[in-house]
Amino acid sequence: MKKYSILLACMIVFSGCAKNDPENSMETVSDESQETTEFTESTTEPDYLAYDDPFILPMIFPVPDDADPYEIRKHYTFVTRKNGVIVCYNKMGVQFLEADCSWINTSSYVCESCYLDYSDFDFDNYPDFFVAEKYDSSYSSLSKSGKYFRFNPDMGLFEPWEELNEIGYQVNPYRNSNLEEKLNTNVWENGAYEVKTYQWQDEKLVMIERKCQYPVESENPEDKTYYSNFFSYVNGYEELYKREKLVYVNHAEWPQVTEIPIE
Numbered sequence: 001m002k003k004y005s006i007l008l009a010c011m012i013v014f015s016g017c018a019k020n021d022p023e024n025s026m027e028t029v030s031d032e033s034q035e036t037t038e039f040t041e042s043t044t045e046p047d048y049l050a051y052d053d054p055f056i057l058p059m060i061f062p063v064p065d066d067a068d069p070y071e072i073r074k075h076y077t078f079v080t081r082k083n084g085v086i087v088c089y090n091k092m093g094v095q096f097l098e099a100d101c102s103w104i105n106t107s108s109y110v111c112e113s114c115y116l117d118y119s120d121f122d123f124d125n126y127p128d129f130f131v132a133e134k135y136d137s138s139y140s141s142l143s144k145s146g147k148y149f150r151f152n153p154d155m156g157l158f159e160p161w162e163e164l165n166e167i168g169y170q171v172n173p174y175r176n177s178n179l180e181e182k183l184n185t186n187v188w189e190n191g192a193y194e195v196k197t198y199q200w201q202d203e204k205l206v207m208i209e210r211k212c213q214y215p216v217e218s219e220n221p222e223d224k225t226y227y228s229n230f231f232s233y234v235n236g237y238e239e240l241y242k243r244e245k246l247v248y249v250n251h252a253e254w255p256q257v258t259e260i261p262i263e
Helices: 008-020 069-073 100-105 160-166
Strands: 076-081 084-089 092-098 130-134 141-152 157-159 172-177 183-189 192-201 203-214 224-234 237-248 254-260
Touching: 084 130, 092 157, 100 224, 160 203
Parallel strands: none
Antiparallel strands: 076 084, 084 092, 130 141, 141 157, 141 183, 172 183, 183 192, 192 203, 203 224, 224 237, 237 254
16 A cells, blocks of 8 residues: 555544544434435525534545555545535545535536536546535626545545646647647637646646637628637747638638738
8 A cells, every 4th residue: 555644544543433424423324315417495404514523523534556546536435515515535535625505506507517527637546526616607708616626545535736726717638649648728708718728847837828819800790700819828928820711601610711920
């Protein structure tokens, strides 16, 4: 197994037996609660977590060096509360992640994928965690902002992720045709949208590209016209390297694209 603090291990042994016994003080999530992702209130379930001691010293599950990350993933499930998310290991609550999830109860979007994203954001094969604190799905604006938590395999726990939290918006990890690992954000507002592309470089998240598309007045009232500007970033310096004009003739599904010379 991977090494972790001997002192913390001792604390777990002596404190975990009393505090983390599921029959003593830890909540166990039933099968019934796992079968639905709808956020509902009841007269018996509080709006907040009444836990103290179990989450002061959360239970840890260090990942063996030869473990299959996809098998490790199967152990974890999540239960949403108004003030955060309970991390469950084999359906037993072992950690609490603070976040503002109060909007989930008032939104028509109750599917779990709308507010929880269990993805590998740093490409280490272990899934990390994003919980949305705001989801604007109106026609004029589409964005999802929230908090990130990075999976620490030495502890088997999720930790606040400062670099991604500075971005705030949900990022989408992907590998392009050259197998380059990238992350991007998509933010829509009032018919315009912006895509920012990032890469991990020396364990730091660096923006490498930005695309900004915005509507302009069309020559024909039946058409829709947009300009797209493409920027690259090298050592923090921005450079406009391409500009395009997109015309959706008579609201066609696909635009006519013309590259505009950069002066």
